[in-house]
Amino acid sequence: MTWQPPVIDSKRTVAVLGAGVLGRRIACVWAAGGYNVAIRDPSADQRNAAIHFIDNNIAAFAKEFKNTNPRPGDYAAYEDLDSAVKNAWFVVEAVPEKLDLKISTFAELAQKAPKDCILGSNSSSYKSRLMVGKLDEQAKERVLNVHYTMPPVRVVELMTSTFTHPEIFPFLENKHREVGLLPGTARVESTGFIINRLWAAMKRETMMILAEGVTTPQEIDMLFVELFGARAGPCAAMDAVGLDTVAFIEDNYIKERHLDGKNTVDWLRENYVNKGLLGAKSGKGGLYPAGYTTKPSTDNPSQLDNLAAPTLYVLDIGVGENVTSNFLSSGTIYTASGNGENVRKLVDGLHFPDGIDISVPQGRIFWTNMGVPSENNGSIQSANLDGSDLRTIVPLGAVHTPKQLCIDHINKKIYFSDREGMRVHRTNFDGSQHEILVKTGDFDKPTDKDDQTKHASPQCVGIAVDPKHGRFYWTQKGASKAGQGRIFRANIEAPAGATPSTRSDIELLFQNLPEPIDLEIDPETELLYWTDRGEHPVGNSVNRGYVGSDSKAVGKFDILTRHLHEAIGIRLDKVNKHIYFVDMGGSLYRSDLDGHNKTVIYSGKAALTGLALAYIN
Structure with missing residues (x-):
């Protein structure tokens, strides 16, 4: 029977x-090439992340693949299969590698x-012949494997x-060339296709070298990169893909070819996978320590690096050198x-x-607007991840001068500090149930407002929340260069009968600090990290102190890195074991959790304040 290509x-x-991770990249390739794309996933988190990934990367993909289309394709994500495929001319299945699931999907x-x-399956582990048992003969003719190497x-x-x-x-080879891809066709059925069979042999031999104790992952990769001119070695590549995925794929080869898995997949599971050491995505590392595959652009990263790196969101307050309009509304x-890389303006x-x-x-970004500190006209706003649908959720004047903002993702609450308002606040995502949690003074009372000793110290600036231990933390900056800075914490659930001004559960953790600003807590280690804008040598620094159950350690802290330029925003990358921080000098930094290996990953003429991370890569 003659086959008729679909009308597009x-x-x-x-x-x-x-x-x-792979599905959103496949979608981005086609959208960048000018084709309309529909993504289907039952998870709202994955749908939001995929659309935001395409928003952030479609221009870079178009450049990378040298697309000449006048405009990219439209793209949308759906929960249900019907909506996603009703107008499809080509479907790529990239669901989990479970054969029963693939059979029902087809x-x-x-x-x-x-x-x-x-109808294409991205699987390299299963032949598509195994997926078509419930299809009629006409439908079977439209099914094949289409395997994308990670775009x-x-x-x-x-x-x-x-x-x-x-x-x-x-037909499909031409379409893939059209969007900048390089297609190859396996003429007969072959588990692993062409390149993956070569890669499988390399992985297998690499695991045997390691299992036998011949050398280390680092040495294998060093020699491989030097000899073959590659940008990544096999060990770093396996970590990037995920060692659990490596093991699953090897299982299929073992079953089909009756191989011995003792020094390959059995060794990998016993020493890594069963211990949660899955590679870059696990937060525990794998063949390499956590964070190894997160590389700055200056390091010439490979295509497998930065798959587990966070996407960054940075606030420019609007008073930097690049401001040419009204600085009051230039944020x-x-x-x-x-x-x-891929810096893009959202709002x-x-x-x-x-x-x-x-x-x-x-699917939302939340931020504070300080307004004019003397006028009590701060606000909290929100927008979609692409910057659209801007909403004010806490109106002007309901918060005086809001500073750092953080989300309790478990209880779906927003926390924010209020400097001149001398308060700590909490709301729902839509601004409802607005609560004052802590009140250290009354800005309406002349005695509080004019008493500089009292007013300077109770300024609430930074905020962090630890739902695991039921606590929130905040900084009080103190007067400029006065050494009055303090850090407090209190329970998420206030004592019965307490008011924001009379809480009995407030603990003073650190005092006599130069000017502590933003902060973040790691609930697993109970280490608190914060920036300080005070004078050198203690200020303009990133600091860390233990706030757990060992009371002897509370109050002590370490300076992790210094010589910043008015340090403000700070966030922990708990997957890759990094700290990100920004300063008013316009630089965005990354360091290890101990402050070592500080790197400027972006620098401009802006004045940077807030910082947030999201894992959507």
Whole structure:
């Protein structure tokens, strides 16, 4: 029977099933190439993250793949399969590697996708022949394997299901070349296609070298990169992919070829996977320590680096050297990749923004606007992850001078400090149930406002929340260069009958600090990190102190790094074991958790204040 290619008009889409790390990159390639894309994933978190990933990376992908289309394609994400595939001319299945799931998925696709739609599986572990048992003969002819090497790598491989109509291959090869990819076709069924079979052999031999104690991961990669001119060695690549994924794929080869897994997958599971050491994504590292695959752009990272790096959100307060308009409304929110590239403006025209945080499940950014400190006209605003749908959730004057803002993701609450208002606040995501948690003075009382000793010290600036231990923390900056800074904490649940001014559960943790500003808590280690804007040698620094149950250690702290330029925003990357921080001098830094290896990953003419991280790569 002659095969008729699908008619591709303005309504037709490439549908990608699965919005994970690979799925969102496949979608971004096609959208950057000018094709409309529909993504399907049952998880709202994954759908939001995928759309935001494409927002942030579509221009970079278009440049990388040298696309010449006048405009990118449209893209959207759906929870249900029907909406995602109803107009599809090509479906790429990138769901988890479970054969039963893939069989049921293709059965649904045969019923719900257009009858001319090509149905592809991204699996390199299973032949597509194994997925079509519930399809009729006509539908089987439209099914094949289409395996993408992690974009922006250009390689994509096609493979028959034995039933696939042969005319589909040149058609799909041309379409993939059109969007900048380099297709290759396996002429017969082959577990692992072409490149993955070579890669599987390399992984297998690498694991055997390590299991036998011949050498270390670092030495293997060093020699490999030097000899073959690669940008990454096999050990770093396995960490980036995920050691659990490496083990799962090797299981299939072992089963099919009757291989001995003692010094390969069995060794890998016993020493790494079963201990939670899954590689870059695990927060515990793998063959390399955590954070190894997070590379700044100056290090010439490979395509497998930065897959587990956070996306960054930075506030420019609007008083930097690059401001040419009214500085009172020149505040801006920028987003950038974890290596400081792909910088993109999301929102501008803000009134002295200072604190920011992200909720990917809500699909929203939240930030504070300080307003004019003498006029009690601060506010809290929110927008979609792409900067659209701007809303004011705490109106002007309901907070005086809001500073740092953080989210309790477990209890779905926003916390923020109020400097001249001398308060700590909490609200729901929509601004409802606005509560004053702590009140250290009354800005309406002349005696409080004019008493500089009292007013300077109770300024509430930084805020951090630890729902695991039921506590929140805040800084009091004190007067400029006065050494009055303090850090406090209190319980999330206030004592019965207590008012914000009479709480009995407030603990003083640190005092006589130069000028503590923003802070963040690591609930697992009970280490508190904060920036300080005071004078050298103690100020303009990043600091860390223990705030756990060992009372002997409370009050002591270490200076991790110094010589900053009016340090403000700080966030912990708990996956890669890094600290990110910014200063008013316009620099964005990253260091190890102990302050070592401080790197400037972005520097400009802005004045940076707030900082937030989200894992959407």
